[in-house]
Amino acid sequence: MAQTPRVVIIGCGFGGLEAARALARADVEITLVDKTNHHLFQPLLYQVATAGLSAPAIAAPVRHLFRTQANLTTLLGEAVAIEADSRCVRLKDGALLPYDHLIVAAGSTHSYFGHDDWAAFAPGLKTLDDAFEIRRRILLAFEAAEKEEDPALRAACLTFVVIGGGPTGVEMAGTLAEIARHTLPGEFRRIDPAQARILLVEGGARVLQTMPESLSQRAREQLEKLGVEVRTGARVMAIDNAGLEIESASEALGKGLSSYRLDSRCVIWAAGVAASVLGRQLAGATGAQLDRAGRVIVGPDLSLPNFPEISVVGDLAAAHSHVPGQEPKPVPGVSPGAKQMGRQAAANILRRIAGQSTAAFRYADYGNLATIGRNSAVVDLASPLGPLRFSGYFAWLFWLFAHIWFLIGFRNRLVVLIDWASAYWSKQRYARVISNIEPQRREAP
């Protein structure tokens, strides 16, 4: 009798989680490796960073999620190399995991476009630890302003700059405006938090560039209504511990380039993502190609050209959607894409075990949504009758219920709903806790 096929899945984000679930009833032995002990519901991570939710509300222990899936073993560890020729994954602690089929779902991290020194001054938002660091900086900026005597320095403490006008940047900027205008007023004696400036800096011509232009425009209007200064066509040239330098292609055309400085004690990076470094190692080991963002270029069935037993899914994969009779289209880096890729990679493993040929990946695009703040969001849904686009209060309600629906685990959904209901009515944010006032890492000098 043949040995049960061994499947190793690296990463327990949306892609890895769905792949593991899709194999729940298969006659395989799965090892799911992740360097954290939890699946993180990344779309709500900005809520942890802005003190609206506690970490456990959006993070579920991987081991608990899979407790009843008997064909799966959870392993806490960091995959550092894929030894494709000997079909092994090497972990940081030196352990080797042999596989017959491998799904690499190691995700992405933030990219500073070659300026890694900016990380100290403008933390990005990918992990719970990132969220705690950003929460610490936001809350301490208001505390520092309350103590500061010098008006210019006090203004710098009350200037918050979010770099990057994608969904995360828009959500962060909108929520910061809410905190300054609705949560904190009345709590300070020397400053008025409502005087805080929130700037959203975007290099391109508009925010939410993956959305239709009309919704970008609506998002901008809603941000401005909340009191966010939106600066498009503004490139970040330098960041230091006191602020940043911006070069602006003036919005009134013909005025050319101008550059200026913004003094800020709290700069948040929401501008770029780069594929996990594991992608580069995998390319070296298999001869696979990387795209400009460092993502691994996969074949139509999500596997690697010369290694059909290795699939790459999620943010680490440069994948295309294949619809018969149409040009292949790139799959966007959103959670539904990662989930669908995970399921497809799992299905293809079962086909290969059964001796069948694998199927090409086809992305089902249900649309796109982003929230801006209290009562405001933009929604762009795909429907058989054409795109359905709306914004404002109903878009916000739609966004709210969609996110709660997709949260992992019933208890989390209930707690998040209660937290939000209470935050909505009280305008309060209950997770305003800094566990350690001293910086734990990456402090600006």
Added chain:
Amino acid sequence: MAQTPRVVIIGCGFGGLEAARALARADVEITLVDKTNHHLFQPLLYQVATAGLSAPAIAAPVRHLFRTQANLTTLLGEAVAIEADSRCVRLKDGALLPYDHLIVAAGSTHSYFGHDDWAAFAPGLKTLDDAFEIRRRILLAFEAAEKEEDPALRAACLTFVVIGGGPTGVEMAGTLAEIARHTLPGEFRRIDPAQARILLVEGGARVLQTMPESLSQRAREQLEKLGVEVRTGARVMAIDNAGLEIESASEALGKGLSSYRLDSRCVIWAAGVAASVLGRQLAGATGAQLDRAGRVIVGPDLSLPNFPEISVVGDLAAAHSHVPGQEPKPVPGVSPGAKQMGRQAAANILRRIAGQSTAAFRYADYGNLATIGRNSAVVDLASPLGPLRFSGYFAWLFWLFAHIWFLIGFRNRLVVLIDWASAYWSKQRYARVISNIEPQRREAP
């Protein structure tokens, strides 16, 4: 017209919080200084350490608690010295806070009885950061056991030692037993978490020594029923990164002293408290005396002998309860004691402002309670008809509602109640999140 009297309160634990509230309607200018941004509900901190509650559930932002108290300014900062002669408090950042009346409620920290090097191997539980560190060690010990091949090392990973049989030690040991027996089974593939050993090591003759002996005995029985090995008369001689050395006055009398080693990867310190270091500085500046635990010995009205404008309350104070016609009795280091002292110190400030003489402190003892685990607790209530003592399920229900009742802020109460109801029915603990697998500090070499 005379200047409004300035009151400075150092510390926002139970004592400082109650003092500030008691002055809410007084014509004074209060500055409340704390080195964290939150009031911590310490009696439930062990629940954060054992992944039952999230941090925000038991920590309320100080600034928010006092937002409507117009005579109070919150200041985030650490008091490092009291300059009693010039009536100023010096903060770590160099700022000076002048006062007319001062309440020092700086609390306590854990004490390793001169063995400060043990802190690296056996973290104590005083702050949220401590709780996260203990949570990390508990959860990672099970993960390490799952990966360990060597049976002896695996057994050490699955051996948890709690040092100190006071309320915190009893709660920690009972909850660890629950986690091992009820929460984790079924989630691992190579180990059986129910095989974990939980030891509670106490130097004295019984656990919960401030309780009547009958309740200590009931607590011990309930711990043993949960699977905790209780070792009384056991003194810790050494702790290192692989375990600890214990010297035991054998429980069978006449057998004399014996010493032995326990191999453990997770040792938790719940044995001793020491007064905040600010006490020593205050004694030097004022000539006040310290007791053996480093607490400041205060007069009957909680003020210092030569400095009536300085009061010390809470864990930092060695105070006595004064009942006319009776011997003064020491006030126990529990939260009701701290709260009552805080209110008394505030009332005495108002008396002094009004030109009246101050009143002696009288401690109202409502009793004592401790929980052991699921469905078990011990309660010792003072009543006009004599002490009311009970244990088991009803004691647990009593403990539960008493703690939820005293939690600060309505929302927290509701969330804690939901968390507990869900944990009770599912036997799950939802806050099993480690934000950073790598140690942030104090790691054993």
